[in-house]
Amino acid sequence: MAESDDEYVQDISDEDIEAHQVTRGAGAGSRVTGQGSRGAGWEVTRTWENVVEGADGTISSTVEGLLEAGKRKRLLKDTTPLQRGIIRHLLLVLDLSNAMSDKDLRPTRYLLTLRYTINFITEFFEQNPISQLGIIGTRDGLALTISSLSGNPNDHISNIQKLHEQEPKGQPSLQNALDMARAALFHAPTHTTREVLILFGSLLSSDPGDIHATISALVSSHITVTIIGLAAQVAICLTLATRTNPSLPPSQTYNVALNEIHYRDLLMRATTPPTTPHSTTERSGVESSLLMMGFPSRIVDPSPTLCACHSRPTRGGYLCSRCSSKVCSLPTQCPACGLTLILSTHLARSYHHLFPLRNWREVTWARANESGQKVCFGCQAPFPERPASLRRQSTSGAQNHVRMSLATPRSQPHPPKAVHTSTASKDGVSESGRYECENCGRFFCIDCDVFAHEVVHNCPGCQSREGILTSGTGKGVGQTEVVVEEMTGETAS
Amino acid sequence: MNAVDGSDHYNKTSDEPPPSLLTIILDTNAHAWALLAPTLPLSAAIANLLVFINAHLAFNNSNKVAIIASHTQRAEFLYPIPSEDDSRQANGSTHNGAQNGLDGDMNMTDGNEANYAATADDANHYRPFRHIQTTLLSAMSKLYKTTSPESLTPTTSIAGALTLALTYINKQSIAFSTTTSSKTNADPLLAPSDPNSIQPATLNPRILILSVSGDLAHQYIPIMNTIFACQRLTIPIDICKIAGDSVFLQQASDATHGTYIALTHPRGLLQYLMLGFLPDQSSRKYLVPPTAVGVDFRAACFCHRKVVDVGFVCSICLSIFCSPPEGAVCLTCGTYLQLGEYGGKPAVVAKRKKKRKKGADE
Numbered sequence: 001m002a003e004s005d006d007e008y009v010q011d012i013s014d015e016d017i018e019a020h021q022v023t024r025g026a027g028a029g030s031r032v033t034g035q036g037s038r039g040a041g042w043e044v045t046r047t048w049e050n051v052v053e054g055a056d057g058t059i060s061s062t063v064e065g066l067l068e069a070g071k072r073k074r075l076l077k078d079t080t081p082l083q084r085g086i087i088r089h090l091l092l093v094l095d096l097s098n099a100m101s102d103k104d105l106r107p108t109r110y111l112l113t114l115r116y117t118i119n120f121i122t123e124f125f126e127q128n129p130i131s132q133l134g135i136i137g138t139r140d141g142l143a144l145t146i147s148s149l150s151g152n153p154n155d156h157i158s159n160i161q162k163l164h165e166q167e168p169k170g171q172p173s174l175q176n177a178l179d180m181a182r183a184a185l186f187h188a189p190t191h192t193t194r195e196v197l198i199l200f201g202s203l204l205s206s207d208p209g210d211i212h213a214t215i216s217a218l219v220s221s222h223i224t225v226t227i228i229g230l231a232a233q234v235a236i237c238l239t240l241a242t243r244t245n246p247s248l249p250p251s252q253t254y255n256v257a258l259n260e261i262h263y264r265d266l267l268m269r270a271t272t273p274p275t276t277p278h279s280t281t282e283r284s285g286v287e288s289s290l291l292m293m294g295f296p297s298r299i300v301d302p303s304p305t306l307c308a309c310h311s312r313p314t315r316g317g318y319l320c321s322r323c324s325s326k327v328c329s330l331p332t333q334c335p336a337c338g339l340t341l342i343l344s345t346h347l348a349r350s351y352h353h354l355f356p357l358r359n360w361r362e363v364t365w366a367r368a369n370e371s372g373q374k375v376c377f378g379c380q381a382p383f384p385e386r387p388a389s390l391r392r393q394s395t396s397g398a399q400n401h402v403r404m405s406l407a408t409p410r411s412q413p414h415p416p417k418a419v420h421t422s423t424a425s426k427d428g429v430s431e432s433g434r435y436e437c438e439n440c441g442r443f444f445c446i447d448c449d450v451f452a453h454e455v456v457h458n459c460p461g462c463q464s465r466e467g468i469l470t471s472g473t474g475k476g477v478g479q480t481e482v483v484v485e486e487m488t489g490e491t492a493s
Numbered sequence: 494m495n496a497v498d499g500s501d502h503y504n505k506t507s508d509e510p511p512p513s514l515l516t517i518i519l520d521t522n523a524h525a526w527a528l529l530a531p532t533l534p535l536s537a538a539i540a541n542l543l544v545f546i547n548a549h550l551a552f553n554n555s556n557k558v559a560i561i562a563s564h565t566q567r568a569e570f571l572y573p574i575p576s577e578d579d580s581r582q583a584n585g586s587t588h589n590g591a592q593n594g595l596d597g598d599m600n601m602t603d604g605n606e607a608n609y610a611a612t613a614d615d616a617n618h619y620r621p622f623r624h625i626q627t628t629l630l631s632a633m634s635k636l637y638k639t640t641s642p643e644s645l646t647p648t649t650s651i652a653g654a655l656t657l658a659l660t661y662i663n664k665q666s667i668a669f670s671t672t673t674s675s676k677t678n679a680d681p682l683l684a685p686s687d688p689n690s691i692q693p694a695t696l697n698p699r700i701l702i703l704s705v706s707g708d709l710a711h712q713y714i715p716i717m718n719t720i721f722a723c724q725r726l727t728i729p730i731d732i733c734k735i736a737g738d739s740v741f742l743q744q745a746s747d748a749t750h751g752t753y754i755a756l757t758h759p760r761g762l763l764q765y766l767m768l769g770f771l772p773d774q775s776s777r778k779y780l781v782p783p784t785a786v787g788v789d790f791r792a793a794c795f796c797h798r799k800v801v802d803v804g805f806v807c808s809i810c811l812s813i814f815c816s817p818p819e820g821a822v823c824l825t826c827g828t829y830l831q832l833g834e835y836g837g838k839p840a841v842v843a844k845r846k847k848k849r850k851k852g853a854d855e
C-alpha cells in the first residue's frame with residue numbers, strides 16, 4: 001500500500017489486507033482524506049459575538065432576535081411543489097465494524113447509531129406509511145440481514161434492539177452489503193423508489209471483488225444510494241453516491257456527520273420522500289401507474305369471527321371494500337380478492353410533501369402600518385407596536401429598510417415577492433414581527449408561522465377566508481386545482 | 494419546601510391537575526340550524542353550550558376556553574376576540590347599555606335573548622361567566638349580521654376552524670410553558686437546535702366540534718393535515734354530531750382518540766355535553782368513554798369530491814380518483830399513468846415474494 005496511507009492503515013492487520021481486496025478509492029492509491037466536510041467541525045463559531053447589547057442595556061432583544069432567526073432558518077426551505085417518490089423501498093445499511101466502537105460520537109458511534117436508527121424507523125413510517133424498510137448490517141467482511149423488508153416498524157425496532165447485545169467487530173464490506181440490498185430490492189415494483197441508505201463509520205471497505213462492477217449493477221437497476229459518513233469522506237463512498245444519483249449534487253447524497261446533532265439531522269432528512277426528476281421513466285426507473293386501492297371501514301362484530309388473514313377469531317377488523325373479507329390490520333392486501341386495502345389517512349399523511357405550504361414573507365413596518373392588522377390572525381396575540389425610536393434613528397439599518405420599501409410603488413397592492421424579501425429580510429426575520437401569507441394577505445406571528453409550516457401545513461387564513469368553498473361540485477378539484485396552478489406557474493417562471 | 498424564591502403559590506399549582514384548554518368549534522351554518530330549529534333552535538344550543546362552558550371553567554380556576562365559529566364561508570374567533578374588541582368588552586361590562594343593545598339584536602334569531610340581557614346586569618353573575626356570555630353573544634350577532642345571503646351554502650369551513658384552533662392552542666401552550674417553567678426561558682437557544690421541538694403540552698388542550706352539517710369532502714386535504722397535527726401533539730378531537738353526517742370527522746376523533754357521539758335526541762344536547770365531553774383527558778382514563786362501534790374510513794376522490802370506498806390512486810402524488818382519469822393523465826400532477834391491470838401492485842404485494850427470494854439468496 002502507498003506510504004501516504006499510513007495513518008489510516010494502522011488498525012488493519014495484514015491478514016485483512018491479504019484476505020480481501022481493500023477498496024479505498026476510485027483509482028489505485030487515490031484517497032480523499034477527511035479535510036473536506038469534516039474540516040468544518042474544527043472551526044469554532046463565535047456565537048457570543050453576535051450578541052449585542054440593546055438600547056436598554058440588556059441582551060434580551062438580541063437573544064429574542066437570534067431565537068426568531070433560528071426558528072425561521074429551519075423554516076425557510078424550498079416549498080416548490082415537486083414530484084416525490086411517495087411509495088418507497090428503502091434499505092438501511094448499518095456499519096457494524098470495529099470503527100463503530102469509536103467514542104467520538106457519544107456514547108459510542110455504535111450505540112448512537114442504534115438509538116438514532118430507532119428514531120429513524122419511527123419517523124420513516126410516520127412520513128411514509130405505505131413504504132417498506134429493510135435493514136442490513138455489515139461486519140467481518142460480510143453482510144447480514146438484520147431486518148427483512150417490511151412495512152412494520154415494530155419488527156424493525158425489536159430487531160435493532162437485539163443488536164444492543166452484540167459488539168461491533170471486523171471490517172465492513174460495502175460490496176457484500178450492496179449486493180444483498182440489490183437482491184432485496186430486485187422485486188420492488190416499478191412505481192416505487194429503490195433506495196439504499198448507508199451509515200458508514202469506517203474509512204475502508206473490505207470486499208471480495210470489484211466494487212465498481214457492483215456500482216454499475218446498482219445504476220442499471222435504478223437503485224439510488226445515499227451515505228452518511230461518521231468519520232471522514234471516503235472516495236469510494238463519494239463515487240458510489242454520485243454514480244447512483246447522477247441528477248443530484250453530492251452534498252445531498254453523501255455527507256459526513258460533524259457531531260451528534262448533525263448526524264441526527266442528516267438521518268432525519270432521509271425520512272422525507274426523495275424528489276423524482278420529471279423525466280421519471282428513463283432516469284430513475286420509477287414508472288407511474290394507477291393503483292386500485294380499497295378504503296375499508298372498521299367493524300366490531302358482536303361475536304368473534306375468523307379473519308381472512310390469519311384465520312384467528314377476532315371481533316374487530318376491517319372489511320374488504322370489494323369482497324367483504326375481514327382482515328386484522330392495515331395496510332394489507334385482501335387475502336381473498338387481492339385488492340390493496342389501506343387507510344385513507346395513510347395516503348393523506350404524505351399530502352403535505354406534495355402540496356407544501358408556501359413560505360410566508362416578512363412584513364416591513366411600512367406595510368404593517370398600511371394594513372392595520374393588529375393581532376395575529378392565527379392566535380389572536382397582539383403584534384408589537386412600531387417603536388418610536390425607529391423613526392428618529394436615521395442611520396439604523398431598519399430605517400433604511402423602511403425607506404426602501406416605501407419607495408416601492410404604493411399603488412400596487414401586492415408588490416412582487418422579490419421586492420419584499422430583499423428589503424425586509426434579515427436572516428428571514430421580519431422587523432415588524434409579522435409574517436404575511438401572500439395568498440390571503442393575513443399577518444401571523446413567528447410562532448404561528450413556524451407551527452403552520454412545520455406541524456399543520458395549512459394556512460389558517462387561506463382556510464378561513466370567504467370564497468374558499470365557493471367552487472361547487474361542478475367545478476371540481478377545489479384546493480388541488482389551486483395547487484396545480486401554482487405548480488405549473490412555478491415551473492414556468 | 495422550596496424556599497428559594499418564596500413562591501408558595503407556584504408550588505401549590507404544581508400539585509393541582511394541569512389546567513385544560515377547551516377549544517370549541519361551533520358549526521354556525523345557518524342552513525343546517527334552520528333545519529334543526531323545530532328540535533333544537535340555535536339559541537337553545539348556545540344556552541346549553543354556555544352552561545357547559547361554565548361547568549368547564551368551574552372545574553379548575555385556571556381552565557381556559559376558546560370558541561371558534563366554523564361559518565359557511567369562513568372561520569372566526571368568537572371568544573376570545575382581538576384586543577381592540579377586548580377593550581370595548583371591558584367597557585361594555587361596566588356600561589351595559591351598549592352591550593344590551595347588541596344582545597337585543599339577537600332577538601331577531603330567537604326569543605331567549607331577553608334572559609341573557611337581564612342576567613348581564615346581574616351583580617350575582619360570576620364575572621368570568623358573564624364576560625364569556627356577553628362576548629360570545631355579541632360575536633355571534635356580529636357574525637350573522639355580516640353574513641350575506643349568497644354566502645349561505647350547506648357546507649362549513651371546518652378546516653379553517655381546526656387550523657385556527659391549533660394555532661391558538663400552540664400559542665397558548667408556548668405561553669403556558671414559558672410562564673410556568675423558567676427553564677425554557679433560561680436557555681432559549683436550545684429550542685431551535687432540537688429538530689422536532691414540539692412543546693410537550695403541559696396545558697391540557699382538547700378540541701370539541703359541535704357539528705351540524707355534512708359534506709366536508711371539499712376540504713379533504715386541509716382536514717387531514719389538521720388531524721395529523723392533532724395526532725402528533727396528542728390533542729383529542731371530540732365530535733358532538735348534532736346533525737348531518739361526515740366521515741372525516743369520525744376519522745378525526747378516531748385518529749386522535751377523541752370521543753365521537755352522534756346525538757340521537759338533539760334536544761338533550763346539554764346532557765350529552767355534560768356527561769360525554771366534560772371530563773378532560775386525565776379524567777377520561779378512569780371513565781368508560783362512549784365508543785363508536787364502527788368507523789367509516791372512506792376517502793374523498795379528488796375529481797368529484799365523492800366519498801369512495803374503492804379508488805384509483807396515482808402512484809406519484811397519491812391523488813385518489815373514483816374512476817381512471819380521462820386519457821390516463823393524473824389530474825393533479827399531470828403524469829401519464831399506466832393503467833395496465835390497474836397497476837403494478839402496490840408495495841404490500843411485493844413483500845412476500847421478496848422474502849422468499851431473499852431466503853434463496855442467502
Ligand SMILES: [Zn+2]
Pocket residue numbers: 307308309310311312327328329
Ligand atoms: Zn388476521
Ligand SMILES: [Zn+2]
Pocket residue numbers: 320321322323324325334335336337338339
Ligand atoms: Zn377482498
Ligand SMILES: [Zn+2]
Pocket residue numbers: 376377378379380381444445446447448449660664
Ligand atoms: Zn400567532
Ligand SMILES: [Zn+2]
Pocket residue numbers: 437438439440441442459460461462463
Ligand atoms: Zn394564507
Ligand SMILES: [Zn+2]
Pocket residue numbers: 794795796797798799814815816
Ligand atoms: Zn371522482
Ligand SMILES: [Zn+2]
Pocket residue numbers: 807808809810811812823824825826827828
Ligand atoms: Zn398524480
